[in-house]
Amino acid sequence: MNDTIVAISTALGVGAISIIRISGQNSISIVNKMFKGKNLEKVDTHTINYGYIIDNEKNEVIDEVLVSIMKAPKTFTTEDVVEINCHGGIATTKKVLELVVTNGARLAEPGEFTKRAFLNGRIDLVNAEAVINLINGTSEKARKVAMKSLEGATSKKIRNLRQKMLELLASIEVNIDYPEYQDAIEMTNELVKPQIDIIQKELIKIINDSENGQVLTTGIKTAIVGRPNVGKSSLLNKLLDEEKAIVTDIEGTTRDIVEGEITIDGVLLKIIDTAGIRETNDIVEKIGVDKSLKMMEESELVIIVLNNNEELKDEDKEIISTAKANNKKTIIVINKNDLESKINIKEIECPNIVYTNTIDAKGIDDLKDKIKTLFNLNMLEKSDFTYLSNVRQISLAKEAKSILEEVYVSITNEIPIDMIEIDIKRAWNKLGEITGDVYSEELIDQLFSQFCLGK
């Protein structure tokens, strides 16, 4: 009876490696679906396998990993257990976790691995009380976390969406239970489809927004790029308010990618100071430049620093067009505006331009404002995006979305409306799990408040 469960089993954000643990009868096949390397279904038990985690949908590599395969019964839970050792920070780990869920596992409840270990006889009976306390304690905490995230705007949106679905369900249901009741419109697939369109569109928006929101809690990866010695490091230092990067007047002194964090209205900006992008023969710096270009690709925000005191160079233009080609949110910082302006702004095709200099802090505030506007930070309610409930919520929302996709297929196949309704109800229940509204009489209540029925 045990389905396959997954959880991150290392503390998030601590340590260089994080482990995702999966347990249950489908654990090996699930991971195999998202693994590039050996066929995990055929490898020996208790082996460690090198390969990549792949997002098949987007056809992209997520992380380079080591996967431990431990087949039942000699495992912690006595079920098939797979552990994925990821490199990445929070974002990568979370992404891998999400993929495991998308491929068919369920997020484990707090203490569930231990519970299974116990139920399957792996843990001594003496520990039973401790297990109970663990389940109780952690789920209480989880419940609180979930409750907290329920106060926000996302849950309100989910509730509104559910209400729309409920009204749709009731209007189909009323035809079924009261077929002779004339005041209800006879619902048909044609009438249902546009309503599903509206619901699906909103659901997709909620999913996208939530994913954006997650980006905010885990931080916006920001790359500061520009030719050598235009003032990238000093800009970073201004932002960080500390001397973290080495600033000199010699071109190319920043060779490492330096990370720093600043918070704008509670949202984390992970700032990466990159080596100057410039053709170079210096081997050490060459690595730095490659990394810079790569960082620019991986970042969510690109801050391009230009020198006010120089004319726009081909390299500048190339940086700007690279950012544009990668569809990045971009801000152009024209630095050294205390010096004579030699730059021709008309050559820059970017609406987001701010001026700074390293002597006073005026431009920095403009930059922060620009970032806020660009990411709608003023609009977001950050309390909505607690990490733990978020992955769970998003995966439930995605399940609801894929159920609605099945609804479209059914509509196309001219499946009777009452059968289509079953799937709409399933999607509605999935969303109910997000908000914790699983009141079984809800639909019946709606039916009798929306329609005047009876004998």
Next chain:
Amino acid sequence: MNEYEIIVVGGGHAGCEASLAAARMNHKTLLITGNKKNIADMPCNPSIGGPAKGIIVREIDALGGEMANNIDHSCLQVKMLNTKKGPAVRALRAQGDKVTYPEAMIKTLENQPNLTILEGIVEDLIVENNIIKGIILDDQTIIKSQIVILTTGTYLKAVILRGSTKTSSGPHGEKPSKHLSDNLKKLGFTIQRLKTGTPPRIAKNSIDFSKTSLEPGDSIGYTFSFDNKPMYDVANQISCHLVYSNDKTHKIIMDNLDKSSMYGGYVEGIGPRYCPSIEDKVVRFKDKERHQLFLEPESIYYDDIYIQGFSTSMPEDVQEKMVHSLEGLEKAEILKYAYAIEYDAIDPLQIKQSLETKIIENLYTAGQINGTSGYEEAAGQGLIAGINAARKLEKKPPLILKRNEAYIGVLIDDLVTKGTKEPYRMLTSRAEYRLLLRHDNADIRLREYGYQVGLISEEKYEKFIKKQQNINKLTNLLKSTKITPKKEVNDYFEKINTPKLSEGSTTLFDILKRPEINLSHLKHFIDIDFDIEVIEQVEINTKYEGYIAKANREAQKMLDLENIKIPTDINYDKINNLASEALQKLKEIKPTSIGQASRISGVNPADISILMVYLKKEKKI
């Protein structure tokens, strides 16, 4: 007085099924009713079946109950509802004849060996050490038995209300039982007050039918029972008629609202939302200009017309005005005024899934006493109570239908797990696995159980086995017959307007999945010489294979939890860390499985985990 094995108290739809099942299972049974003439009475609308309810009637038939057969013998009009929708929600509804329906049932009861019918009012129970021993009538007669089944309907402390008038009476002015509910309370039962109502009856010849619209029956003949052929004159069915309330009606209601029992504050009981009075409808849906009302004939032997949708608790003079405001009914003569009725019921959380009460051993309850409404809901419970009472005597485990097996299972599970605060009506939306609980497959789902308990004869059972074999035979034939894109095949496909084959071979089974294809199209390729019922099953199973499989998967998840039993001797107080609400609910409801426990509101997944760990620790699972 003789001693009986089983006594059934009440001759309504629950009582009839309970006593017939018990007697047919070879137990000496006594049916006690206030008035023999009112056995199998239809005090409210003259119809049986409808969405969900019609499926219950089929389930009763599949299990070996009587309701389906009885309505087949006494119907005036039959309709298949929801024909434009999928097979899962199709259901039969019949207009029954209020004279012949009870007559047929009384005849069946009288001809039933092992069954005695007695007129009397039961006022008390004999209980020793929490085990039932018999009943006491209002004239102090004592009748002993090993088992008692209470199917008292609306007769416990029944009060009829019209305006400010309250009369202690059951339907038709029958004597209610005045003390039985108090005595149940003394035994520890929680008593709740419920309410229902019925509309006025008017004389057929006083209606101007030219101002109404016609609602005829279907042109195809149907039966509820799997073993009957239509017995009514399909071409000459009695019609119903449709009229509407109007501004004038609504004004009369609003002007006199405080005179109604409901709004005047004379009612204590809680009424069902799905059966609101016309005043409720007018008040709650102010914007609606009119409400539909169906004029339904009650019998071909008398003139009463039932105004479906017009139930009210207004005083008689206001009812006159209300009826006369309706178009076509300006001169209508009211033969029987509408009324609301209040009655006592027990809290169904106090009964087990077998319908035996938790407090008193060998005492069973079924029907409205358990908080339900409707003839079909009552009959379904009555049948299960009768079966389980007999099995208790035979020392066999009770028959408990699961939520994926029958609407009757959903009904009983809902009652004993969630309780009810208003009269409970079955709706298709209460069933999670609606696609599995179809009216067409009730026999496939349940006939085996009916046979096992001894209510289905060898002859009927053999017929059923043959049907199943034929379904398998036809399915295998479709799966094993392959066709290829030959010219002849594609020419035929073009002719029947279905896409041509392009490459490879395709089974007929896959071809049948196409929405535009049915089995008659496939006669082109194979001989299909099967009954219509077999063809129907194969078509449904094939066309909706994916959906049925999905429903079965969902059901399996439920069954897995259902299979983890909770021992009856569990002491919840010993389990640390259960949330206090969960603890209280678990102690009250005493779920028999983890599945049932998880359906109790207020019992959270964390509580279920704790419960499972505890059971494991105690080596109980």
